[in-house]
Amino acid sequence: MKELEERIKKDGRVLGKDVLKVDSFLNHQVDPMLMQSMGKEFYEHFKDQGINKILTVESSGIAPAVMTGLSFGVPVVFARKHKSVTLNDDLYTSEVYSYTKKTSNHISVSKKYLSSDDKVLIIDDFLANGQAVNGLNTIIDAAGANLAGIGIVIEKSFQKGRQLIDKAGIPIYSLARIKAFDNGQVIFEEEKE
Numbered sequence: 677m678k679e680l681e682e683r684i685k686k687d688g689r690v691l692g693k694d695v696l697k698v699d700s701f702l703n704h705q706v707d708p709m710l711m712q713s714m715g716k717e718f719y720e721h722f723k724d725q726g727i728n729k730i731l732t733v734e735s736s737g738i739a740p741a742v743m744t745g746l747s748f749g750v751p752v753v754f755a756r757k758h759k760s761v762t763l764n765d766d767l768y769t770s771e772v773y774s775y776t777k778k779t780s781n782h783i784s785v786s787k788k789y790l791s792s793d794d795k796v797l798i799i800d801d802f803l804a805n806g807q808a809v810n811g812l813n814t815i816i817d818a819a820g821a822n823l824a825g826i827g828i829v830i831e832k833s834f835q836k837g838r839q840l841i842d843k844a845g846i847p848i849y850s851l852a853r854i855k856a857f858d859n860g861q862v863i864f865e866e867e868k869e
């Protein structure tokens with residue numbers, strides 16, 4: 677998505693080897709107009725899949741997920757993060773390790789909001805090693821729901837998440853695909869280096 681790639685080039689900042697900071701429009705301040713365009717783009721891509729629920733994880737997935745839910749006209753559920761979860765029969769839970777934060781979180785979704793009637797589109801802000809998506813998928817399985825596909829705002833294609841998803845045969849659509857960081861510059865998949 678050209679508009680997003682241009683915004684990343686203008687406002688994104690590369691930190692260290694493999695982290696992109698996009699606090700000015702996605703992870704801290706949020707640009708609602710851009711979120712709305714992204715929601716429409718995800719809708720155009722996945723509209724024929726019978727999706728009736730959007731699933732994300734707090735907090736940075738919520739803005740793009742809500743705008744996607746608006747385009748589809750379906751509810752949006754966000755998994756909550758906890759340091760630990762004491763046994764609770766009303767929740768589906770899974771464990772997610774964050775390489776960026778070097779911590780493990782449990783994520784959970786109430787059984788009230790996910791069931792075998794649901795055909796789910798996962799939306800998240802970043803795809804790196806695929807841990808977050810994997811945790812959400814575990815919850816979808818536990819609920820007996822169906823995963824229709826995965827929509828990612830910014831994919832870092834050089835980390836292993838994309839490969840894992842492709843290997844599992846799950847439909848994925850990423851709005852920006854980053855091939856590499858080169859001296860603080862972002863190189864997108866389509867571009868020549």
Ligand code: 5GP
Pocket residue numbers: 694695696697698703736773774775776800801802803804805806807808809837
């Ligand atoms: P994964 O679970 O795929 O390894 O990482 C995805 C999660 O880690 C995303 O939900 C996002 O919150 C965070 N993340 C991973 N890489 C980046 C990055 O380069 N920048 C930012 N801002 N967050 C990231």
